Amino acid sequence: MAQPAVGFPATAADFPGEILDGIDRDLVRYGLGVVRLDEPLPNGLFRKLGSALGTVTPETAPDIQSYVEDGVVLNLRADAGITQDVSLQPFASNPLSLHSEGSGRAVADQPRYIVLMCVEPGDNSASTVLVSMDEVAAGLDAEDLRLLRATRYADAPGVPPVVRSQGDHVVFAFRDFQQDTLRWVCEADGASPEAVNGALGRLLTRMYEARGASGVLWSRGLLVVIDNTRFFHGRTAGLPRAAARTRHLKRLRIR
Structure with a gap:
């Protein structure tokens, strides 16, 4: 499965610089923004990026609060092993089926964008799968x-x-x-x-x-913005939590 063809390199220290302009341009053209940062953005700038794209959605589910920072940043650490518990599947090693985010909610409550940023890719980590609607x-x-x-x-x-x-x-x-x-x-x-x-x-x-499906192979600093009205997304299986290094992504949901 090929990696997304869009994207550009940038330096985290230069944020916002041309980063926001590049993301906005690619979201309009492709429904996808990909930035290859040299380092992950700190939480303050990560939240600032989310606010520039729209309204950042709080993470309020009780079962996931141990993974939440600043009320809106969800730490997707693959440390839950193999589980069928739906609330823990974002943190699991088993594959995640294709979906649009918030499909069981009213349109006004569904996120427009999903922002993912890699802090630690992990050992033989799972890939995020993108399929064009x-x-x-x-x-x-x-x-x-x-x-x-x-x-x-x-x-x-x-x-x-x-x-x-x-x-x-x-x-x-x-x-x-x-x-x-x-x-x-x-x-x-x-x-x-x-x-x-x-x-x-x-x-x-x-x-x-879908022949045009792509798979995001994560590396430290890689930042991906997904238009939830133009792409399904999911996840391939990764190693169980016994892996030496655990995958860690940060997520924002934007309305």
Whole structure:
């Protein structure tokens, strides 16, 4: 899997300099900003970067507070081993299925950008996988898209449909539930359960068969900004926590 083709080198000491301009330019063009910093930004500048992109979202989940700094910086340390606990999966070594962030929330509560910065890549660490929503949408036919535009999670009132339009782009609010059951409702005329399940199945197939998928191979100082309305993201498996060096990323979510 190829690494993202976009990106530019920069010096952390020069922040903001041309860093913010470069990120803004690449987010508009590609939905992705990649900066190869010589060193990670300190928390104060990392938060400043997030605030320049939008409104930084507080990390309020009780189960993850030991990983949170300054209320908004989430330390993604891969120290939870192999776990099926959903709240701990961001810190686990097992793979993380493809998803859009906050797909079970209202549009106003879904992050626009995910900012990830590498402090420690770790030994044989996992890669972050990026899949273009435009490419996935191009692989679905008109009937599948019609059904998915009228389909939403059943157990999350106020959430958007699986597919919506935003400007020139098709946006998905969806995650691969893997072994868990996805309960859905569909308001499309003439939509049978078989047809909707078929459309959802073809969506999952296109997500995992996307030829343009890229994998971020982390190195210290690498900073990646993901437009959550243009990319699915996930994670490959990494070594269990017995590894000599544990992967450590910092994350901000931006609305």
